[in-house]
Amino acid sequence: xxxxxxxxxxxxxxxxxxxxxxxxxxxxxxxxxxxxxxxxxxxxxxxxxxxxxxxxxxxxxxxxxxxxxxxxxxxxxxxxxxxxxxxxxxxxxxxxxxxxxxxxxxxxx
Numbered sequence: 001x002x003x004x005x006x007x008x009x010x011x012x013x014x015x016x017x018x019x020x021x022x023x024x025x026x027x028x029x030x031x032x033x034x035x036x037x038x039x040x041x042x043x044x045x046x047x048x049x050x051x052x053x054x055x056x057x058x059x060x061x062x063x064x065x066x067x068x069x070x071x072x073x074x075x076x077x078x079x080x081x082x083x084x085x086x087x088x089x090x091x092x093x094x095x096x097x098x099x100x101x102x103x104x105x106x107x108x109x
Contacts, residue, residue, distance in 0.1 A: 041094040043087040046107040047078050055104060060086060063100035 045060070053075055060071035064087050077084040087097045098108045 040088055041091045042085045042089075043094050043097045043101070044083050044109045045074070045078050045086045045101060046083045046109070047081075048107055051104065051106065053079070056106065059101055059104055059106060063087070063097045 045056075053072075056075045056078065057068060057071045060066065060074050061068060064071075066074075074084055074086050078086075086101075087094060089097075101108050
């Protein structure tokens with residue numbers, strides 16, 4: 001048995017050599033719509049040893065427009081669990097909340 005060892009490099013690899021001779025028309029959309037998942041986006045606040053409870057409580061109040069007792073509950077959860085979800089919502093709202101929390105260098109995700 002003889003094996004032909006010549007390789008036609010213009011056809012190699014054969015499964016990656018498409019045949020463009022058909023000239024089949026392809027429809028390309030004029031406008032591509034942006035799709036974004038509305039929810040569930042969330043902001044996670046992590047515990048640190050730098051900020052006081054008062055600083056964290058105040059910044060949470062400003063960021064998510066909540067009363068002091070709710071901000072204190074969230075701050076306590078962050079302190080005891082190491083992290084807490086402080087906000088749910090659409091992407092833009094979460095981005096705004098995260099920006100406010102990071103104004104005083106709080107650690108968020």
